[in-house]
Amino acid sequence: MPEPIIKLKDLEITYNPGKANEYKATQGVSMEIYPGEFVAFFGPSGCGKSTIFYCILGVLPPSAGELYVMGQNPYSFSPEEMVNFQTNTIGIIYQAFFLINSISVIDNVVLPQIFHGVAPGKRRRWAKELLKRFDMEKYGEKFPDNLSGGQSQRVSVSRSMVNNPKILLADEPTGNLDSVSTKQVMESLAEINRVDKKTVIIITHNAAQLSYAHRVFYMKDGLLERIVPNPEKKQIAKVDKQKILVTEMDKLAKIYPYETPTRLKVKSLVNYLTQDIDFDQILRLEDFIELMVERKICKEEFIGLLSKRYHEGGLGLFPADARNMADKVEKVLKQSEDARRFRRRFMNNNFFSREDILVQRLTKFVAEEHGKELDAIQKKRLKELVYKRVAGLVSSNEFENALRLPILEGGVSISRLRARRLTLHFEKILIQGTETKGNEH
Numbered sequence: 001m002p003e004p005i006i007k008l009k010d011l012e013i014t015y016n017p018g019k020a021n022e023y024k025a026t027q028g029v030s031m032e033i034y035p036g037e038f039v040a041f042f043g044p045s046g047c048g049k050s051t052i053f054y055c056i057l058g059v060l061p062p063s064a065g066e067l068y069v070m071g072q073n074p075y076s077f078s079p080e081e082m083v084n085f086q087t088n089t090i091g092i093i094y095q096a097f098f099l100i101n102s103i104s105v106i107d108n109v110v111l112p113q114i115f116h117g118v119a120p121g122k123r124r125r126w127a128k129e130l131l132k133r134f135d136m137e138k139y140g141e142k143f144p145d146n147l148s149g150g151q152s153q154r155v156s157v158s159r160s161m162v163n164n165p166k167i168l169l170a171d172e173p174t175g176n177l178d179s180v181s182t183k184q185v186m187e188s189l190a191e192i193n194r195v196d197k198k199t200v201i202i203i204t205h206n207a208a209q210l211s212y213a214h215r216v217f218y219m220k221d222g223l224l225e226r227i228v229p230n231p232e233k234k235q236i237a238k239v240d241k242q243k244i245l246v247t248e249m250d251k252l253a254k255i256y257p258y259e260t261p262t263r264l265k266v267k268s269l270v271n272y273l274t275q276d277i278d279f280d281q282i283l284r285l286e287d288f289i290e291l292m293v294e295r296k297i298c299k300e301e302f303i304g305l306l307s308k309r310y311h312e313g314g315l316g317l318f319p320a321d322a323r324n325m326a327d328k329v330e331k332v333l334k335q336s337e338d339a340r341r342f343r344r345r346f347m348n349n350n351f352f353s354r355e356d357i358l359v360q361r362l363t364k365f366v367a368e369e370h371g372k373e374l375d376a377i378q379k380k381r382l383k384e385l386v387y388k389r390v391a392g393l394v395s396s397n398e399f400e401n402a403l404r405l406p407i408l409e410g411g412v413s414i415s416r417l418r419a420r421r422l423t424l425h426f427e428k429i430l431i432q433g434t435e436t437k438g439n440e441h
């Protein structure tokens with residue numbers, strides 16, 4: 001068992017100590033990371049991931065506790081030793097790339113070598129090789145502002161490797177990238193770990209990326225909550241065999257990464273009581289539905305995937321159930337188009353006569369879901385309510401309550417159960433009708 005390459009013991013970092021705005025960002029964090037490991041720091045925004053990261057990098061001294069990188073405390077280094085440490089031992093990749101736009105791509109890559117007295121010709125050859133490796137060779141003489149996000153990040157991956165560091169720190173390296181570029185960058189990091197045997201630490205809050213890591217360090221509120229080894233990777237660190245066992249808990253931790261172990265056990269039981277499909281199927285179903293939401297497959301293809309046997313890559317549903325599910329998805333997606341159109345106009349204050357048609361159509365969808373004939377006054381009230389909800393003037397609770405209220409009290413006078421079902425259906429339409437741009441919602 002090798003010595004840890006990074007070791008933290010009861011690490012505590014307090015911002016603005018002694019001041020009114022003093023803030024303890026991490027407390028009692030202990031961890032050991034081994035040479036050649038790929039680890040992920042994972043947790044919600046503000047839990048202290050970057051704080052630990054910058055502490056390891058040597059720019060944020062611990063307020064208490066100990067930090068060792070390759071057996072040494074970086075905060076005991078002289079200024080020259082620190083520069084050497086930050087350029088030779090550690091390579092960094094930032095979410096925002098931090099490339100210099102006024103110099104060429106290749107010059108960006110060689111930049112960290114300039115302080116090393118490496119001959120210019122040699123520097124450029126090495127940089128070229130790296131660019132080639134990350135599929136950016138033909139962009140060497142271009143300027144960074146001509147590159148896409150994914151290309152820029154591949155340049156920064158090349159730059160981070162130019163001094164052949166032992167450790168690569170990547171702070172949300174794919175935070176600004178689309179899914180294709182994300183995959184390329186993650187694959188590059190995985191290759192650097194696997195082939196070059198570098199220790200890779202990434203900060204992420206994307207659960208899909210956890211599968212690249214040997215171990216995931218779950219953080220919450222400045223604490224290291226738990227360390228979970230990835231059962232699909234051969235472990236480098238010594239881990240409890242028990243923990244390697246793939247249980248539903250591990251799967252659940254991937255689906256609900258921010259939940260406590262108790263809440264995961266609760267979810268497991270709730271799934272058992274309420275669902276006919278298990279978590280593996282849910283994950284697969286999510287992939288299939290994503291294809292539908294992004295309009296990449298048609299309804300018949302969706303039905304095909306749902307009814308294909310599980311071990312052949314499908315969901316294993318009976319054909320009738322598959323069709324029923326596909327009908328529901330198709331209906332919500334179709335109906336959500338009008339909600340999307342309405343919201344777009346509403347946001348741009350761009351109302352013309354068609355606004356009323358959209359509300360009328362949305363009202364019709366809700367009324368259809370109701371299944372019973374509504375009288376004129378109920379229809380009028382429903383339409384008003386639909387308008388208010390889609391315009392964001394009432395909450396879903398208020399919408400549901402107003403559906404239930406008697407006519408005399410200004411409601412639509414629909415039974416409690418139906419009001420619940422209609423509200424649920426309408427909320428699904430509204431969610432699907434929300435504009436999505438990149439990762440934002």
Ligand code: ADP
Pocket residue numbers: 015016023025043044045046047048049050051052
């Ligand atoms: P994460 O990377 O998990 O999003 P951070 O490590 O950036 O979290 O931040 C942890 C906590 O410390 C947050 O509540 C943040 O507001 C606070 N924090 C981060 N940097 C500073 C700073 N320079 N001064 C004061 N508080 C800070």
